[in-house]
Amino acid sequence: MGQEFDEKQNPQSEFHTKNLALSVVHLFFGGTEMVSATLRYGFLLLMKYPEVQEKVHQEIDGVVGRHRDPAAEDRSRMPYTHAVIHEIQRFSNIIPLGIPHAVIRDTQFRGYTLPKGTDVFCVLGSALRDPRHFSDPERFDPGNFLDENGGFKKNHAFMAFSSGTRKRVCLGEGLARMELFLVFTSVLQRFTLQSPVDPQDIDLTPKASGFWNIPPEYRVCALPR
Numbered sequence: 001m002g003q004e005f006d007e008k009q010n011p012q013s014e015f016h017t018k019n020l021a022l023s024v025v026h027l028f029f030g031g032t033e034m035v036s037a038t039l040r041y042g043f044l045l046l047m048k049y050p051e052v053q054e055k056v057h058q059e060i061d062g063v064v065g066r067h068r069d070p071a072a073e074d075r076s077r078m079p080y081t082h083a084v085i086h087e088i089q090r091f092s093n094i095i096p097l098g099i100p101h102a103v104i105r106d107t108q109f110r111g112y113t114l115p116k117g118t119d120v121f122c123v124l125g126s127a128l129r130d131p132r133h134f135s136d137p138e139r140f141d142p143g144n145f146l147d148e149n150g151g152f153k154k155n156h157a158f159m160a161f162s163s164g165t166r167k168r169v170c171l172g173e174g175l176a177r178m179e180l181f182l183v184f185t186s187v188l189q190r191f192t193l194q195s196p197v198d199p200q201d202i203d204l205t206p207k208a209s210g211f212w213n214i215p216p217e218y219r220v221c222a223l224p225r
């Protein structure tokens with residue numbers, strides 16, 4: 001381990017072994033499980049709402065076609081698919097409590113004093129289901145991210161990657177967004193996803209819910225298009 005990671009050399013430094021190890025864990029965990037859980041929830045939602053899947057199919061056919069792979073540049077021309085992916089992330093609420101942070105100085109917040117070092121959780125799930133920003137938050141509705149002309153509409157309460165600038169959002173946000181777009185469009189370009197059970201009977205309740213929401217296990221029929 002390089003000298004710069006040896007906290008004994010400089011007790012003020014953040015470049016120590018524990019931080020290095022946790023950063024590597026976060027990179028592997030974020031880079032695999034978070035995207036995978038979102039995809040698993042997404043496929044389940046698309047089976048439960050076949051009319052949404054059908055519109056994504058139409059957009060893929062119109063913009064990408066069937067004879068080449070989807071590419072990153074396609075995303076800006078696919079507002080409906082972009083909105084569906086946002087709605088999948090909003091609805092599935094993969095990391096409801098965010099990750100813990102701590103205040104670095106005594107902090108006043110809404111009349112409370114948070115002493116230096118207090119753990120703080122940004123409850124992302126409450127923003128994602130905030131009725132002031134999403135008209136019917138318990139309903140899966142890609143319209144939450146579409147304007148009246150069918151264009152993509154940002155919503156500031158969308159905080160699946162947390163909020164804030166620079167350090168306090170997901171480090172892998174750009175990568176994760178592109179992975180989600182490319183995987184969803186590549187799969188749906190080739191397949192129609194159908195559930196062996198009636199869509200109305202698909203239960204979206206997480207298999208486990210705590211620090212993160214784990215989607216339920218399910219079976220899928222991938223029918224070539």
Ligand code: HEM
Pocket residue numbers: 022023026027030031032034035038094095098099160161162163167168169170171172173175176
């Ligand atoms: C859908 C996929 C993902 C979601 C929903 C997600 C969400 C989050 C959230 C909410 C945070 C906490 C931000 C904060 O409060 O500071 C975070 C942090 C982080 N994410 Fe992601 N993430 C995803 C994918 C990824 C990917 C693909 C990578 C990297 C390859 C990644 C790497 C990280 C790292 C390194 C952190 C910082 C952890 C720390 O502060 O030590 N994430 N992510």
